[in-house]
Amino acid sequence: xxxxxxxxxxxxxxxxxxxxxxxxxxxxxxxxxxxxxxxxxxxxxxxxxxxxxxxxxxxxxxxxxxxxxxxxxxxxxxxxxxxxxxxxxxxxxxxxxxxxxxxxxxxxxxxxxxxxxxxxxxxxxxxxxxxxxxxxxxxxxxxxxxxxxxxxxxxxxxxxxxxxxxxxxxxxxxxxxxxxxxxxxxxxxxxxxxxxxxxxxxxxxxxxxxxxxxxxxxxxxxxxxxxxxxxxxxx
Numbered sequence: 001x002x003x004x005x006x007x008x009x010x011x012x013x014x015x016x017x018x019x020x021x022x023x024x025x026x027x028x029x030x031x032x033x034x035x036x037x038x039x040x041x042x043x044x045x046x047x048x049x050x051x052x053x054x055x056x057x058x059x060x061x062x063x064x065x066x067x068x069x070x071x072x073x074x075x076x077x078x079x080x081x082x083x084x085x086x087x088x089x090x091x092x093x094x095x096x097x098x099x100x101x102x103x104x105x106x107x108x109x110x111x112x113x114x115x116x117x118x119x120x121x122x123x124x125x126x127x128x129x130x131x132x133x134x135x136x137x138x139x140x141x142x143x144x145x146x147x148x149x150x151x152x153x154x155x156x157x158x159x160x161x162x163x164x165x166x167x168x169x170x171x172x173x174x175x176x177x178x179x180x181x182x183x184x185x186x187x188x189x190x191x192x193x194x195x196x197x198x199x200x201x202x203x204x205x206x207x208x209x210x211x212x213x214x215x216x217x218x219x220x221x222x223x224x225x226x227x228x229x230x231x232x233x234x235x
Contacts, residue, residue: 005137007219008092009232011175016158016208017129017143017183022186023205024122030194030202033115037122038145040069063122064116072127080132080235087228092132093216099125100209107202134234139175147181152176 006015021038028037036042043065048058076095083091102125106118126144135142142148153176160169186208193201220228 019186022183023190026187026190068123069127070125076128
């Protein structure tokens with residue numbers, strides 16, 4: 001471990017995963033129903049509006065993505081402890097393999113199939129990822145959306161202007177800015193490939209995910225073998 005951090009907490013891991021999250025967001029908005037799959041705030045607002053308008057079917061429908069996100073968070077917490085007792089691979093590693101399987105399924109899914117299948121599946125995947133990857137080398141961070149990163153950049157930048165000698169604040173600004181840029185880059189690449197390759201463009205996300213999986217498996221089996229009981233920061 002470098003500086004006391006596991007491979008699943010390293011900057012490169014978070015950069016690749018949030019790059020993929022940007023890819024997902026652009027893909028679902030561009031090709032799969034004009035929605036963002038990475039978080040649930042909008043769905044909860046729409047659910048409340050449907051209740052206020054007494055549109056019961058619409059409200060029930062919105063429970064699908066919200067429920068998928070909830071179950072993804074629950075399952076990732078449960079499986080994290082279960083996989084840990086196997087002393088083979090971390091849940092953090094296995095999750096990337098499962099995510100790659102989901103990406104292949106969704107990319108090859110017939111275009112005529114309901115967009116909701118893609119939306120709910122990615123809701124589920126993003127929830128598991130959000131609950132699993134919590135800190136990037138000691139800095140609390142998300143790998144699926146950037147709202148908090150934007151807030152952290154503004155907040156810590158204001159503090160840094162008042163205290164320019166504080167290297168901790170400078171580190172936080174750099175960390176959150178890098179994640180915001182990676183998310184944006186993922187969305188840009190995804191948009192370009194969506195226009196060129198349509199639904200199969202999602203397969204491109206396998207490249208950063210595959211790189212992540214290889215590095216994490218190598219860490220579990222070689223670099224951090226015997227250290228699988230160590231809990232990542234933030235858990």
